[in-house]
Each structure stands twice: as structure tokens, then as C-alpha cells.
Amino acid sequence: xxxxxxxxxxxxxxxxxxxxxxxxxxxxxxxxxxxxxxxxxxxxxxxxxxxxxxxxxxxxxxxxxxxxxxxxxxxxxxxxxxxxxxxxxxxxxxxxxxxxxxxxxxxxxxxxxxxxxxxxxxxxxxxxxxxxxxxxxxxxxxxxxxxxxxxxxxxxxxxxxxxxxxxxxxxxxxxxxxxxxxxxxxxxxxxxxxxxxxxxxxxxxxxxxxxxxxxxxxxxxxxxxxxxxxxxxxxxxxxxxxxxxxxxxxxxxxxxxxxxxxxxxxxxxxxxxxxxxxxxxxxxxxxxxxxxxxxxxxxxxxxxxxxxxxxxxxxxxxxxxxxxxxxxxxxxxxxxxxxxxxxxxxxxxxxxxxxxxxxxxxxxxxxxxxxxxxxxxxxxxxxxxxxxxxxxxxxxxxxxxxxxxxxxxxxxxxxxxxxxxxxxxxxxxxxxxxxxxxxxxxxxxxxxxxxxxxxxxxxxxxxxxxxxxxxxxxxxxxxxxxxxxxxxxxxxxxxxxxxxxxxxxxxxxxxxxxxxxxxxxxxxxxxxxxxxxxxxxxxxxxxxxxxxxxxxxxxxxxxxxxxx
Amino acid sequence: xxxxxxxxxxxxxxxxxxxxxxxxxxxxxxxxxxxxxxxxxxxxxxxxxxxxxxxxxxxxxxxxxxxxxxxxxxxxxxxxxxxxxxxxxxxxxxxxxxxxxxxxxxxxxxxxxxxxxxxxxxxxxxxxxxxxxxxxxxxxxxxxxxxxxxxxxxxxxxxxxxxxxxxxxxxxxxxxxxxxxxxxxxxxxxxxxxxxxxxxxxxxxxxxxxxxxxxxxxxxxxxxxxxxxxxxxxxxxxxxxxxxxxxxxxxxxxxxxxxxxxxxxxxxxxxxxxxxxxxxxxxxxxxxxxxxxxxxxxxxxxxxxxxxxxxxxxxxxxxxxxxxxxxxxxxxxxxxxxxxxxxxxxxxxxxxxxxxxxx
Numbered sequence: 001x002x003x004x005x006x007x008x009x010x011x012x013x014x015x016x017x018x019x020x021x022x023x024x025x026x027x028x029x030x031x032x033x034x035x036x037x038x039x040x041x042x043x044x045x046x047x048x049x050x051x052x053x054x055x056x057x058x059x060x061x062x063x064x065x066x067x068x069x070x071x072x073x074x075x076x077x078x079x080x081x082x083x084x085x086x087x088x089x090x091x092x093x094x095x096x097x098x099x100x101x102x103x104x105x106x107x108x109x110x111x112x113x114x115x116x117x118x119x120x121x122x123x124x125x126x127x128x129x130x131x132x133x134x135x136x137x138x139x140x141x142x143x144x145x146x147x148x149x150x151x152x153x154x155x156x157x158x159x160x161x162x163x164x165x166x167x168x169x170x171x172x173x174x175x176x177x178x179x180x181x182x183x184x185x186x187x188x189x190x191x192x193x194x195x196x197x198x199x200x201x202x203x204x205x206x207x208x209x210x211x212x213x214x215x216x217x218x219x220x221x222x223x224x225x226x227x228x229x230x231x232x233x234x235x236x237x238x239x240x241x242x243x244x245x246x247x248x249x250x251x252x253x254x255x256x257x258x259x260x261x262x263x264x265x266x267x268x269x270x271x272x273x274x275x276x277x278x279x280x281x282x283x284x285x286x287x288x289x290x291x292x293x294x295x296x297x298x299x300x301x302x303x304x305x306x307x308x309x310x311x312x313x314x315x316x317x318x319x320x321x322x323x324x325x326x327x328x329x330x331x332x333x334x335x336x337x338x339x340x341x342x343x344x345x346x347x348x349x350x351x352x353x354x355x356x357x358x359x360x361x362x363x364x365x366x367x368x369x370x371x372x373x374x375x376x377x378x379x380x381x382x383x384x385x386x387x388x389x390x391x392x393x394x395x396x397x398x399x400x401x402x403x404x405x406x407x408x409x410x411x412x413x414x415x416x417x418x419x420x421x422x423x424x425x426x427x428x429x430x431x432x433x434x435x436x437x438x439x440x441x442x443x444x445x446x447x448x449x450x451x452x453x454x455x456x457x458x459x460x461x462x463x464x465x466x467x468x469x470x471x472x473x474x475x476x477x478x479x480x481x482x483x484x485x486x487x488x489x490x491x492x493x494x495x496x497x498x499x500x501x502x503x504x505x506x507x508x509x510x511x512x513x514x515x516x517x518x519x520x521x522x523x524x525x526x527x528x529x530x531x532x533x534x535x536x537x538x539x540x541x542x543x544x545x546x547x548x549x550x551x552x553x554x555x556x557x558x559x560x561x562x563x564x
Numbered sequence: 565x566x567x568x569x570x571x572x573x574x575x576x577x578x579x580x581x582x583x584x585x586x587x588x589x590x591x592x593x594x595x596x597x598x599x600x601x602x603x604x605x606x607x608x609x610x611x612x613x614x615x616x617x618x619x620x621x622x623x624x625x626x627x628x629x630x631x632x633x634x635x636x637x638x639x640x641x642x643x644x645x646x647x648x649x650x651x652x653x654x655x656x657x658x659x660x661x662x663x664x665x666x667x668x669x670x671x672x673x674x675x676x677x678x679x680x681x682x683x684x685x686x687x688x689x690x691x692x693x694x695x696x697x698x699x700x701x702x703x704x705x706x707x708x709x710x711x712x713x714x715x716x717x718x719x720x721x722x723x724x725x726x727x728x729x730x731x732x733x734x735x736x737x738x739x740x741x742x743x744x745x746x747x748x749x750x751x752x753x754x755x756x757x758x759x760x761x762x763x764x765x766x767x768x769x770x771x772x773x774x775x776x777x778x779x780x781x782x783x784x785x786x787x788x789x790x791x792x793x794x795x796x797x798x799x800x801x802x803x804x805x806x807x808x809x810x811x812x813x814x815x816x817x818x819x820x821x822x823x824x825x826x827x828x829x830x831x832x833x834x835x836x837x838x839x840x841x842x843x844x845x846x847x848x849x850x851x852x853x854x855x856x857x858x859x860x861x862x863x864x865x866x867x868x869x870x871x872x873x874x875x876x877x878x879x880x881x882x883x884x885x886x887x888x889x890x891x892x893x894x895x896x897x898x899x900x901x902x903x904x905x906x907x908x909x910x911x912x913x914x915x916x917x918x919x920x921x922x923x
Binding site for chain 2: 469471477478486
């Protein structure tokens with residue numbers, strides 16, 4: 001019945017979110033405002049002519065259709081790979097199950113530039129897979145030639161996203177009780193019929209929800225299409241916004257396209273939220289007890305489980321391990337075979353003169369670490385301040401929660417565009433450029449940090465805070481003595497996530513920054529562009545290290561919350 | 565207005581109900597606020613603590629107005645229903661929390677922790693974590709922590725509701741003992757009338773946001789202000805006033821009584837333990853004072869309750885429950901209730917027994 005909060009504690013808790021909200025407004029809405037005003041402002045002043053022209057041009061429509069088509073195809077491919085895996089994970093216990101489960105969280109923490117690199121190294125014409133197949137089957141030409149084609153995009157998206165569907169569907173499936181199926185069997189339905197009429201319809205909400213999420217990710221995909229698509233014939237909305245702004249120098253057109261993209265992303269998000277609500281409703285009347293797991297009995301079943309384990313190992317771990325292996329290889333001349341070498345690490349740490357883009361590698365590493373540390377340190381207080389206000393239920397807090405999640409409707413490329421337009425206006429030096437990178441990364445990190453902190457915050461009973469107040473602690477002391485210590489774990493996790501997000505961020509960074517600004521992913525992108533894959537791999541290995549730490553921390557945090 | 569104790573007169577309105585309470589609690593008293601769930605008793609407690617704000621009225625504690633004082637400046641400690649022990653601190657740190665805020669030095673803190681833990685019979689529990697304690701132990705630590713803030717007033721919000729029956733009984737005796745040892749003015753919210761009757765110096769009965777009655781346990785149980793209080797505090801029988809002329813038996817003769825039914829719903833109320841019983845049709849009811857006698861009562865149900873039998877009876881279509889020390893031998897019995905043992909209510913409110921007087 002906390003309807004009227006007490007005078008003084010109200011003061012503190014009311015004041016807390018103000019700086020958080022203010023920071024978010026400045027960081028998010030200001031660049032968005034610049035983007036949109038650029039879209040509406042033409043030489044004749046305020047006008048919708050450019051918007052109308054962009055929205056109706058056949059070129060735009062072609063790009064939009066292609067974006068939706070590749071997203072749909074990628075989602076379909078992901079579903080086809082993921083659903084058998086979800087079935088295996090939910091219904092059987094077998095060796096390697098825990099491994100697959102753990103690996104399936106990898107795409108949640110891996111930056112897209114690493115996916116791109118891993119893909120080139122593993123599936124490329126000269127990649128590990130081709131070398132292996134050529135050796136075994138004694139071939140003279142690489143059997144898999146998919147790089148820089150449409151297939152590569154779909155394959156990379158599938159690799160990147162199928163674990164998301166597998167993870168979500170299997171965890172829903174394994175908590176679904178068997179009673180309905182049993183009832184159907186006793187009523188005379190065959191197993192296959194039961195599966196089609198009972199199990200599948202019950203699973204459908206979770207399949208739709210996870211597929212919608214993957215569709216959204218594929219719609220917003222940037223680095224994969226930019227590099228693996230390999231040309232203007234495979235351009236999507238995000239890539240086109242970047243190209244217009246940075247290559248054709250048409251910021252107005254890019255801004256207009258951004259507006260269209262924001263509208264579509266918002267529609268997709270609304271759809272996704274709806275599917276989530278349906279999921280939450282259905283979930284409430286299924287038992288949360290785990291279903292009985294059985295070992296696969298038939299030889300076919302065992303073979304299938306083995307095959308799935310091996311192929312997920314190969315396709316998830318393969319590219320990552322290839323990056324690490326390749327980073328330790330170099331050849332003295334272009335034609336010589338590659339041997340073990342620390343050349344790229346010597347160049348990375350400036351022990352040896354860097355060749356080409358490797359020259360800026362150490363600077364990029366230093367920059368990325370400083371930027372990521374700054375982003376983590378600045379993001380956490382902002383997210384925490386927002387969380388204090390959102391924690392309570394009520395109109396104001398749900399508005400604020402929506403507001404906190406708002407940056408998700410705007411892709412990181414568009415956020416980058418906003419900051420690019422701002423940087424054109426202020427024309428500062430390199431310092432200003434790096435500041436803008438930090439700010440853009442914060443906008444991207446805040447919603448993620450908020451999502452980490454908020455559920456933990458809501459778990460703290462209000463009586464803890466009330467108790468502290470009645471014992472004589474002021475609201476501010478209560479905040480620092482009770483709330484902050486209890487949120488320590490969530491704040492740390494959120495901070496590490498923010499750090500990792502910033503370390504791997506390329507979409508916004510590439511869109512907003514000029515050539516003077518180097519970060520780890522940017523240099524990796526340039527190295528891939530100049531075909532110095534081993535150098536890129538050395539940088540990539542550093543990123544893998546960071547991602548691994550995040551992965552371990554997030555797994556530990558999961559275990560922690562389960563234990564409670 | 566007294567200078568001492570708690571003087572509370574507040575109004576607040578919420579979506580579903582209005583709260584309008586006014587009462588006084590003397591220094592050193594243990595008062596229980598009791599009422600069914602949703603009557604506003606917990607809200608009243610939160611208003612006193614300052615966790616929520618009233619719209620109108622004032623709260624005075626030991627002579628000073630605290631209506632608009634911040635929660636942490638009120639010196640009112642509260643024990644919450646879920647105990648609210650801080651999970652990131654051990655027992656000693658929990659108890660030290662309010663003392664640290666008051667900048668009490670370490671040696672004194674340690675001494676107080678030991679003293680408080682022995683007061684709540686938890687010696688040696690300093691290093692335990694709240695998660696390792698049983699419900700009853702948590703409750704005691706919460707009490708010790710509240711006392712460590714040296715409050716002018718202690719509020720307990722259904723402190724025993726999460727515990728099992730046996731432990732509840734033991735702990736309420738402990739709370740009473742601790743209250744007597746510390747002498748802190750205490751407000752105790754409960755929905756259990758047995759708990760209130762056994763522990764409280766005075767009881768405040770609340771109903772739908774209003775105070776129905778304030779008084780000692782005896783007053784409230786034996787002379788309830790309203791039919792609501794009467795039936796909330798224990799079982800009883802409500803019969804229409806109109807049965808009196810037919811059932812009155814008096815040595816002086818029933819003609820010496822005047823019957824004046826009042827306009828409205830005029831009823832009498834009495835408790836089952838005050839009913840006398842005669843199960844031998846040949847013998848008279850063993851009652852010599854003026855009483856109401858119900859003849860040819862049919863016993864419909866007998867429940868054995870350990871120290872007595874609880875009878876559910878039917879008399880001329882009215883239901884009467886009665887407690888008997890022996891099991892009745894026959895199905896048809898005679899029941900009696902002394903005139904001094906029932907109360908009269910008009911439209912649910914207590915009225916003087918003006919209508920039943922010898923002329």
C-alpha cells in the first residue's frame with residue numbers, strides 16, 4: 001500500500017533518476033534529433049520532399065525488400081538448424097549436452113566482427129575447412145567457395161543466431177510438463193499425431209518469440225553484410241545508411257533512410273513484445289518442474305546426438321579456434337607455407353615495426369581498453385539511477401522503463417549516424433572524436449546494463465529499505481548501505497557487459513568516426529579489408545579473451561541466481 | 565492531550581477504502597491493533613512509522629509532533645512481517661547497523677549486541693548469516709535489531725504470522741517478557757484475536773478503516789461495542805430480541821420486567837461458554853438467577869475439543885452454539901443464558917440493557 005511515499009525519502013528517490021534520465025536524453029535523443037532534422041531539412045528549408053522521395057524510390061524499396069528477405073531466410077535457416085537441437089536438449093541427456101548448452105550462449109557475447117573474421121578464416125577459400133577437405137579428398141581447388149556471396153550472409157547469420165533459438169526453445173520445452181501428451185496418448189493418439197497436435201502448438205509461442213528476436217537481429221545486421229556480402233549488390237538498410245553517409249557523403253539521404261528503418265524496427269519490436277507477452281501468458285499455466293530426461297535408446301538417436309554435438313562444436317567453436325590458431329601463423333614470403341610465429345603479436349605490441357594497418361594496432365588496443373573502461377564506469381551509475389526509479393510499479397516508472405529501452409529501437413548504425421552529424425557540426429579534434437565514440441557506446445550499453453540490474457533490483461523486498469529507514473538511516477545512506485551492496489553482483493555483471501559491448505562495437509564506431517580514430521574492431525576491419533587475416537586474428541584473439549571473460553562471468557551470475 | 569505516549573489521529577484515502585483512525589497509547593504500554601485483513605491496520609502502522617503520509621491529522625510522540633518528520637528521524641523502530649534482515653550482513657552486523665548510524669563506538673556496540681542477543685535468547689549467534697536462521701530465530705534477530713536503535717516506539721507488523729502455531733505461542737510469550745524487561749511503548753499488529761488477548765495491555769479493534777473499539781482484552785471480549793467486535797473476538801450467538809418474553813425465567817416473576825423492543829434490528833448476543841445445559845428432561849435447569857430458557861433444543865452436532873464439547877443446536881429455527889463440559893446424553897436438551905451474560909445490540913451497536921429492568 002505504498003501510495004504516498006514519505007516526504008524526505010520521496011525527495012531522494014525522486015531526484016535519483018533525474019541525472020540518469022538527463023544523460024540518456026542528451027546521449028540518445030540529441031543525436032536522434034540531429035539525424036531527423038537532417039532528414040527533414042533540405043536546401044529549401046523544412047520539407048518532407050526528401051523523405052517522400054526516399055520512401056517511394058524503387059531503390060529504397062529494393063533494399064528494404066532484400067533486407068527483409070535475407071532476414072527471413074536467415075531466420076528460417078536458423079530455425080532448421082536450431083529446432084532439432086532444441087528437441088535433443090530438451091528431451092535427452094547425453095554426453096556433450098552441457099557443452100552444447102554452454103556453447104549456445106557464445107553468440108550472445110561474441111562481437112559481430114569476430115564472427116566475420118572467424119567465418120573468413122574457417123569457411124574462406126583458403127580457410128581451415130577447405131584446406132582440410134582438399135587434403136582428405138586430394139582436391140586441387142577449394143570445394144567450398146561461398147565467401148562474398150549471398151550464401152555467406154545467410155550462413156553467417158545462421159551460425160550467429162541459431163543458438164539463440166535453440167537456447168530459448170529448449171529451455172521452454174524442458175520445463176513443459178508431459179501431462180497433456182500423456183492425456184493424448186491415453187485418448188488414442190499416436191506419438192507422431194500427439195507431437196503435431198499437442199506438443200508443437202504448445203511450443204509455438206516460444207518458437208515464434210525466439211524467431212522474431214532473430215529476425216530483428218538479422219534485420220539490423222551490419223558487419224556481416226558489409227564484409228561478407230562483399231559488394232553493393234547485397235546491401236541492406238543498415239549498410240546502405242552507412243554507405244550513403246560515409247561513402248556517398250549524402251547524410252540527408254542516410255537520415256531519411258534511418259527514419260524508415262526506425263519505423264520498421266519499432267514495428268518489429270512491437271511484434272516481438274507481443275510474442276513475448278503471449279509466451280508469458282502460456283508459460284504461467286505449465287508446470288515449472290523439469291521433464292524426465294532419457295538417454296537416446298536407438299542407434300539412430302545416439303548417432304543423431306553425436307552428430308549434432310560434433311557439428312555444433314565444429315561450427316561454433318571451429319571459427320573461434322581458427323582465429324586463435326591463425327594468429328600464431330605467418331609466412332616469410334607471400335608464397336611460402338605458413339609456420340608458427342609470434343610475428344603478429346610482436347607487431348601488435350610494437351616490438352617490431354607493424355606492416356600496413358598493424359602499425360596502429362597497439363594504439364587501437366589501448367584506445368579500445370580505455371574507451372571500454374570509461375563506458376563501463378559511466379554506464380553503471382546511469383543505469384543504476386534509472387533502475388531506482390523504474391523498480392517501482394506505476395505509470396511514471398513504466399514510461400521511464402520504456403524510455404530506458406528506447407535505444408533498442410534505434411540501431412547502432414543510426415546512433416552512429418547521429419553522432420557523425422554532430423561531429424560534422426562541431427568539427428573538434430581527435431579528442432572530441434573519441435568522446436563521441438564513448439557517448440555512442442554508452443547509449444548502446446545502457447539498455448543492456450539496465451536489463452541486468454533491474455531484475456535484481458526488483459528482487460530486493462521493499463521492507464529492506466523501509467527497515468533501514470526506521471532504524472535511522474537516511475534514504476541516501478540506505479541506498480549506499482543496503483541497495484548498492486545487494487546489487488554488487490548485478491552492477492559488476494552489467495559493467496563487464498558494457499565493457500565487452502564497447503570493446504567489440506563496430507557499427508556505430510565505423511559510422512561516426514573519421515580515419516584518425518582507431519579501435520580494435522576498426523583496425524580488424526581494415527586488416528580484413530587489406531587481406532592481412534593473420535594480423536586481424538591476433539587482434540581477434542584479444543577480443544576472444546575479453547568475450548571469454550564475459551562468458552564466464554555471465555555463466556557464474558546465472559549459477560548464482562539459480563542458487564538463491 | 566497527554567504529553568506522553570503516542571497520540572495518533574489520521575485520515576488518508578485510498579482507491580478502495582478510507583482510513584480514519586484516532587487513538588492514544590500510553591508510555592510503556594503494549595497495544596495491539598487487530599482486525600480482519602484489509603481493515604487498514606498495517607497501513608496505520610506504516611503511517612505511524614512515516615513510510616506513508618496521511619492526508620490530514622497529526623501524530624504526536626512523547627509530546628512532539630512527528631507528522632511530517634522523515635522516517636529515519638522519528639526514532640520509531642519497526643519489525644516487518646518478513647523480518648527484513650539484511651542478507652549481506654551477519655547477525656551482529658544487522659544488530660550493529662542502527663548503532664553505527666548513531667556513531668556508537670565499537671566496544672559499546674559489541675557490548676550491546678551481546679546484551680540484546682541474550683535478551684532474545686540467541687547468545688553466540690553473532691557470526692550467523694540470516695539465511696542460516698530458522699523463522700523464529702530471524703524474528704528474534706529482527707526484534708533485537710529494532711531494539712538496538714533505542715526507539716521511542718516499537719512497531720511490530722504481524723511478527724508471528726509466518727511461523728507455525730506452537731512457535732507462535734512461545735514467541736508471543738517471549739515478546740511479552742522482552743516488553744516487560746525493556747518497557748518500550750509498543751504497537752503490535754495482528755489478525756489473531758487469541759494473540760492480542762494474551763499479549764496486549766490494550767486492544768484497538770479496527771474495521772474497514774475505522775477504530776471500532778479500544779479497551780483492555782476483558783472489556784473487548786466481554787462487552788464488545790458492536791456485533792462486529794463481538795463476533796471478531798470470538799464465537800457467539802445472535803438472536804432476535806423478540807424471543808425474550810417467551811424464554812425469560814425469573815424467581816421474581818417475568819411480569820416484573822418491561823419489554824421494549826427498539827426500532828431497527830434489535831438483537832441479543834452471548835458467548836457459547838456462558839450457556840448452561842440440562843440433558844435430563846425430568847430435572848430443572850441448574851440456574852437460579854434470571855435467565856432465558858430454551859426448551860426442546862435439538863443437538864445437531866457435537867465436536868470434541870479437548871477440554872470441552874462444542875454443541876451446534878437448533879431451537880425454533882434459530883441456531884445456538886454452546887460449550888459443555890460433559891457430553892449430553894440425549895438429543896433434546898434445555899439451554900439457558902443468564903440475563904447478565906448477554907448484551908443487547910441495535911443495528912449492530914451496543915445499547916444499554918434499558919429494556920430489561922425490574923419495575
